[in-house]
Amino acid sequence: MGEVAETNFRSEIALLQYTDARHKDPLSPMVIHIPVSTCPGEGQPHTRIAITPSPASFIDSQIREQQQNQNPNDAWLPITESRNGNAFYATFHILNSNIGFQALLLPVAFSTLGWVWGSICLSMAFVWKLYTIFLLVALHESVPGIRFSRYLFLAMAAFGKRLGKVAAIFPVMYLSGGTCVMLIITGGGTMQLLYKTICQPEACDAHSLTGVEWFLVFTCIAILIAQLPNLNSIAGVSLIGAVTVVTYCTLLWVLSLKKGRPTPLTYTPSHQGHSTMAKTSDILNAIGIIVLSFRGHNVLLEIQGTLPSNHKHTSHEPMRKAVIISYLLIAMCLFPLGIAGFWAYGNKVASTGGLLYAFSEFHRHQVTKFSMVVIYLLIIVHCLTAFQIYAMPVFDNLELRYISIKKQRCPRWIRTCFRLFFGGLTFFISVAFPFLPTLAALLGGFTLVPLTYAYPCFMWIAIKKPPRTGFVWFFNVVLGSLGMVLSALLVAAALRTLVDKGLNANFFNP
Template sequence: MGEISSPASTAISAPPSPLPDSAPRTPRSPLASRLMTPIVSPMKKAITSVHGYLEEVGQFTKLDPQDAWLPITESRNGNAYYSAFHTLSSGIGVQALVLPLAFTTLGWTWGIICLLLVFIWQLYTLWLLIQLHESESGTRYSRYLRLSMAAFGGTCVILVMIGGGTLKTFFEIVCGASETCNVTRLTTVEWYLVFICAAVVLAQLPNLNSIAGVSLIGAITAVSYCTIIWVVSVIKDRPVGVSYEPVKEISDVATIFSILNSLGIIAFAFRGHNLVLEVQGTMPSTAKKPSRIPMWRGVKFAYLIIAMCLFPLAIGGYSAYGNLANDIYDAYCQMPGNEGMFDALHKYHNHDTSKVLLGLTSLFVVISSLSSFQIFAMPVFDNLEFKYTSKYNKPCPWWLRSGIRVFFGSVEFFISAALPFLRNLAALIGGIALPITLAYPCFMWIHIRKPTTYSAIWGLNWALGILGMVLSILAVIGATWSLATMGIEFHFFKAQ
């Protein structure tokens, strides 16, 4: 049913005002103001008050009761700060530590150009999604096409592997050599279990706004470990044998496939893009203060910080290790315990870097992974609870909500233990996910906003959308070729 919404409850359309200025007005006689003022004044004040309230709130809106029952939209008190925290925490990850590998094929010039173009492109499509969040009908699109179950579930598996593997590294740094440490050492799978237990405990926080503090901590730790890794890599002496000549392939076809594989790696570095609608859905929205304003303000700040992390990682990492990044990538393909520049830091600078600094870096990676897990898991929780609320037309009881989150954590742990090679498919996953970041938002804009045919915005979005789809196909082909030629061990239930 239509009803007047509060500013914090839902969003906004702007139907004709109850008292439009252009509407015909009833003529008033010269005596009306004197004879009728005592009676009319209270009513006039009430109407004026309601009119002002409607202008501030924005509209009559059609409310969906389910929104108040689901983790993403049950709290609508988000702001630009929360937007920045969530965007930073979800937008920076260890996949960025593999960026120097793309430069080994592309070289300095094309590597920087491609990284910059993809950054600007995905920032543009992010702006499109923010603008599309609120429709003229008053509907708020607070979920990204209901793709959450597949897209975010897979991301959480990778985070379990990264977090659990890095926990193992942290323990080994703190404990020292096995000869001097008498503490029982856990296997990699057991470290996965430790990580998922911590993640499930944090996952009991009810909704996306309630984890804003967790996202802030995750953002700080992500920026910290990225900065530590590239700064230490740059200021330390370069390893012997560093070269900056682009890798020579055995044929022109091999060179093309390597370039495409590099583009997939760059695309994979920009994660979290498809969370923007969920984050914006936690914000209040009115006609005068639509949610897109604070959302874009927070995103601009977050992506400034993200750029200050990703570009130094890529450029500084390639400067420090050059084509030796290929050796790291071979290890990355064959040994699921490694994360690009994080592994390079331990391989080349373990002897001349403080153990405290190495341990702190590992701890920051773990904390950042725990935080990111909460953000990427929340849309999955929202989907699962949506099925219950749709069927029974009531919110999930607390015990069921907790049970859903424990069940999800158990599934993620099982997949992580059973399929440890999944994390080695960075370029392939980047190619597959590329349309979500670079293509689909352009097509959404054309379909929903319906710009004038052959206008500049129409042509730009069609061009970027089609180019994004073509690049996705080519990147998948390139990644598949690279895996086939370099080789990868598909071992099950054997996490190393």
């Protein structure tokens, strides 16, 4: 359950005030503080209720009764403010957050690995990620009375307060804020491409905005949409994002097949003839592209936190349905992108920087301006909608700090100020470091790989405590260890590539 705390133990937020987040057996003695008032901070007294060991049935009934009595602080925060979601809303959120622009790089990975190994690596990464997703879904309500609606709090519960923070806080915050920066760079750059596609060359040269100004336009629109109050309220936004991302992924590989292949074309792995060290680095970088094409673990528990739950109908079942539906659609996008994209462009795709650029370069005389405008618009809309999901954990964290100090709900104007501050900060970073996408492999190896492929396995062991001699314990230890080794290898390969090719550090010059 949890150690004795000075706050209501029923909320995961109480983990912030635990000396440690380890859990005792549910039948051990406990002391629970139950607030008489639903609004802490009004000077109302608190009732102290001592529960001593009693029959399991009685304690189980108490646990079930308490499980959904949400701490008032939960109802004040953007992630858990509304728990009226359903499996469809969760599907929209997962689709919108788990597919991204980086999936268009999959043909580049195939150009290094080839048909067979490219398909094998993509399939293994897909199954591995799906397995760890189901682990997180099960861990969301793994401790009676607590819903872990934030990845960081689950890590603290599994590893302890100090180790959990050290292991998870930077990856979680980077994958939220850093992804928003990437979306500004991608969305703002695509806006510029859209403008140049629509207007005449003379007008473009005379009246085009600068790269900084396009970033600012994108950020202003994103922060305007971000005024929606909580994660559940952006379900419609996520529906639009899900439709747009599935559409532009499908359009790109279908049109690439339809327009035919450029000649001459070769499918020989691009690392042929390289030295052993260079070949190893190229292969690891290709695996990194595949691994990093799957994202969204850092917002999965938050999405599940929007679903209702009680002792009869927990959030597990609708979330599993949402994961299954969304990942069937994700598979229908990613596998054709990699396989069909490599078939259409072969090794030529590596020199262009991805499927979108290969399509626009090799078929610019065959594709109508309208088709390119539609594709660019879909990418921009998806970047704007994905920004909302990835920004929500940061908004939640800022407001959590406020209510922890003030002991009251965050006023609307303060919430608006927090979101404007975050928008300004991400805009500044995107302008100061417009080369950040070239560091995606390095930073992703540090953050996304452990968070996605390793930590869920170790958290399952720490919380569920399967027998050490059993298959489940051994399998998760091996899988989690492989995830950490993979993270180290990808970081090493990314560092070697940066040293070998250099970095165009165009500070403040997007």
